[in-house]
Amino acid sequence: MSVKRRTESRFPASLFALYLVTLLLMSGIHMGLVTLINENQQWPTVIQVLIPVVYWCLVAGALTMFTRRKIIKTYDQPMKALARAADRVAQGDFSVYIPPIHTTNRHDYLDLMFLDFNKMVAELGSLETMRTDFVANVSHEIKTPLAGIQNYAQLLRRPGLTKEEQEAYISAILSSTRRLSALVTNILKLNKLESQQIVPRYEPYDLCRQLSECAMRFESIWEEKGIEFDADMEDRATIYGDESLMELVWNNLLSNAFKFTQPGGTVTLKQTSDEAAVTVFVSDTGCGISQETQKHMFDKFYQGDTSHATEGNGLGLALVLRVLQLMNATIQVDSAEGRGTTFTVEIPAHRKSEGT
Numbered sequence: 001m002s003v004k005r006r007t008e009s010r011f012p013a014s015l016f017a018l019y020l021v022t023l024l025l026m027s028g029i030h031m032g033l034v035t036l037i038n039e040n041q042q043w044p045t046v047i048q049v050l051i052p053v054v055y056w057c058l059v060a061g062a063l064t065m066f067t068r069r070k071i072i073k074t075y076d077q078p079m080k081a082l083a084r085a086a087d088r089v090a091q092g093d094f095s096v097y098i099p100p101i102h103t104t105n106r107h108d109y110l111d112l113m114f115l116d117f118n119k120m121v122a123e124l125g126s127l128e129t130m131r132t133d134f135v136a137n138v139s140h141e142i143k144t145p146l147a148g149i150q151n152y153a154q155l156l157r158r159p160g161l162t163k164e165e166q167e168a169y170i171s172a173i174l175s176s177t178r179r180l181s182a183l184v185t186n187i188l189k190l191n192k193l194e195s196q197q198i199v200p201r202y203e204p205y206d207l208c209r210q211l212s213e214c215a216m217r218f219e220s221i222w223e224e225k226g227i228e229f230d231a232d233m234e235d236r237a238t239i240y241g242d243e244s245l246m247e248l249v250w251n252n253l254l255s256n257a258f259k260f261t262q263p264g265g266t267v268t269l270k271q272t273s274d275e276a277a278v279t280v281f282v283s284d285t286g287c288g289i290s291q292e293t294q295k296h297m298f299d300k301f302y303q304g305d306t307s308h309a310t311e312g313n314g315l316g317l318a319l320v321l322r323v324l325q326l327m328n329a330t331i332q333v334d335s336a337e338g339r340g341t342t343f344t345v346e347i348p349a350h351r352k353s354e355g356t
């Protein structure tokens with residue numbers, strides 16, 4: 001690919017012209033000198049011999065200097081710049097950028113090497129930030145529940161606790177351990193999905209049954225929180241997909257809907273289908289999602305401001321998106337702050353064609 005971008009002239013015409021003119025000039029002067037010597041035969045022989053020798057020495061010296069300057073400018077300086085840049089990258093500075101020497105339409109292979117080098121460094125830099133961000137996020141997510149466990153365990157040690165207090169501390173510890181274990185499970189799942197260790201199975205199954213089963217698991221939550229739950233589905237809708245992976249999608253979307261909706265609100269699960277696709281809408285009348293959060297909510301560990309106090313670790317929607325990509329499905333969000341959110345998932349009704 002890069003070979004095509006390179007302008008490579010086999011015969012540098014300007015250099016040829018320069019050499020031709022210089023050589024003509026030189027030999028012109030040489031002829032002049034010879035004529036001068038011939039006219040002054042009375043000069044000592046040493047001088048007659050020395051004049052052309054000195055002259056050609058000067059010419060050779062000038063050419064040597066010219067070539068050396070050319071080489072330094074064309075190769076030495078760019079190579080030194082590259083070496084300095086590579087050294088900085090080796091020391092962990094990924095902000096390095098080496099500007100190409102020529103303008104875009106006159107790029108030679110050195111320019112292309114610089115451009116590729118810049119691209120490589122940018123790529124390395126983003127990998128590096130991703131890695132450090134990931135480690136920072138995971139550490140933070142693990143530290144919070146661990147600190148909780150530690151606190152409550154210390155409280156449990158105090159003498160003279162009532163039965164209720166003990167119970168409360170124990171359930172706080174249990175909830176932290178559940179949070180930890182959910183975190184680890186999610187990280188592992190996401191990791192496996194991304195490194196393609198999970199090979200999705202595409203099998204026909206009834207989506208409506210799956211949706212009702214998932215929704216029923218939230219019954220205790222909507223009753224406890226005083227949220228109204230509406231379902232509007234067909235009797236049956238067959239899709240091709242991996243049932244256990246799709247379950248992650250509905251669980252995450254529904255859990256978000258219930259989590260971000262205040263008591264008295266409504267969560268609606270709607271499903272329709274046509275020739276081409278089966279569509280599922282998960283709507284709530286909750287707090288809504290700001291534009292800023294909408295931009296990032298599918299990123300790993302991203303949580304909108306609203307949710308830091310509540311449960312979760314920001315991996316839910318990242319998992320949802322990854323699974324839906326594997327299923328060839330799409331997800332859209334429509335949300336108004338303070339009024340609610342609708343997630344729309346569209347799954348192709350037909351089997352993914354082989355090889356795609």
Ligand SMILES: Nc1ncnc2c1ncn2[C@@H]1O[C@H](COP(=O)(O)OP(=O)(O)O)[C@@H](O)[C@H]1O
Binds near residue numbers: 260303312318
């Ligand atoms: N139904 C929803 N209503 C309001 N905000 C939502 C909703 N779903 C997702 N969000 C926002 O998107 C963020 C990312 O969601 P998610 O990846 O499931 O993480 P988590 O639920 O662990 O916070 C949430 O922190 C929240 O700010």
Ligand SMILES: [Mg+2]
Binds near residue numbers: 252256
């Ligand atoms: Mg979530």
